[in-house]
Amino acid sequence: MSRKITFLTLFLWLMAVPFPVIAQQKADTTCIFRFVPQKDMFYVPWKGNDTELARLLEYIENNKATILDGKLPLLVDGYCKSQGSEVKNLATAKIRANRVKSELIIRAKIKEENFITHNHATEGDFVTVRLTVPVKETAVTDAEAEARLAAEPTVAGRRERQKAEAAAQQNTLTDTPSETKITTDNHLSLRANLLRWATLTPDLGLEWRICPSWGIAVNGSWTSWSWSDKDRRYALWEVTPEVRYYMGEKKAWYLGAMFKTGQFNYKLSETGKQGDLMGGGITAGYQLRLNKALTLDFNLGLGYLNVDFEKYEVIDGVRVRRGNETKDWCGPINAGVTLVWKLF
Structure with missing residues (x-):
């Protein structure tokens, strides 16, 4: 019985090891921007949003030519579940996604066509931006990969982003326009x-x-x-x-x-x-x-x-x-x- 327990423990530990390895191979960068419940305003210094924004802008700058060519879209997912109905949640999620995209367009000098946008009336009150960059430009340690994985909102949210990544790798999303249109700030x-x-x-x-x-x-x-x-x-x-x-x-x-x-x-x-x-x-x-x-x-x-x-x-x-x-x-x-x- 003790041997079985030892073998089972070793097996479960080995199953957990590939996750950081996969994250390192895929070189995914997922930034999460938090929003106040029921609000759509993007507060940059709030809840670490400034740190996430700086990190994302660095990745965009390192891959700007590929992004502007349409070969590396930014996958934007807006989430909201704090409103009273699904319609209001989707509307708020859409505005939140547009707020984040507007900040990136102004700061990074990219275009609306460089985004793939989806909105969800589930999960929580945040917006995620995912960028799949070449491995040579992103060195992700095991600890960082585990932290990124832990920061993913839910299993359902990770599945949504995995589907979007698979489609992008097949070059089927390169010419797909964003579902939402950005509202120009000024x-x-x-x-x-x-x-x-x-x-x-x-x-x-x-x-x-x-x-x-x-x-x-x-x-x-x-x-x-x-x-x-x-x-x-x-x-x-x-x-x-x-x-x-x-x-x-x-x-x-x-x-x-x-x-x-x-x-x-x-x-x-x-x-x-x-x-x-x-x-x-x-x-x-x-x-x-x-x-x-x-x-x-x-x-x-x-x-x-x-x-x-x-x-x-x-x-x-x-x-x-x-x-x-x-x-x-x-x-x-x-x-x-x-x-x-x-x-x-």
Whole structure:
């Protein structure tokens, strides 16, 4: 009986030995990035994410030419199980994977086409990035291989990555596009309020998306019209800066805070009005994407506006002042159907 126990112990020990050897032969690099439960924001310094990111960037730099040629895809798996339903888990896993890919695209200067992405409503709250590099460029010790194996989330997770690796080794995944599209962290767009243009008031602006959730926009309007031998006049200029917070998975709805200032000169009847305006308030809107470059932005602003102006009449070509007035207005102060063109 003692011999049987000894033989069984020796057999089990020998069965455990090949695992680090296999890891060393395959030269797999798997980096795990942790996420806060129910959240999709990628915190780089949190839970050792900075260390994993630095290690992964080093491997990417050493194999950058092969990666950019499409011969060595990065296998990205997003995981989430802390939401209330499978649909929400998959949506959060997708955003998490995109956050990690965005960081790699910016830091390592690689492309979306260099990723193979899968999302899972199981396992936990993390994203894994796997890279199968040549043995000559990666020396994995037995201890490191055992640590990597222990860090794998579950047996099911390891099976998923083994399947992806086998497909990559057969060169069947080289031309396969990623299942998810990355959301660009920041971009610059040109804006034109079509409602303003419809009233013969040229309007142009810019918006800088600092990140998917925050943007800074500014629009300016200017016009100067006169008719009836200059007895009628319509002229103004306005500048409207705004800070926006985009919400939802697609970041289409938003709330914002705006400020408005400008001057005007209206004479549409016998009495003209010329003065200054200033105010601000909150804005809300929705962006309808038309294609990769164009978007329609529907928005409405509510708030307070102070108008200080003087009245005048024109008698024999001479402007005659008829007094001053100051008015305060609470309610709609801005509206737009704005065409947005993404520049870069």
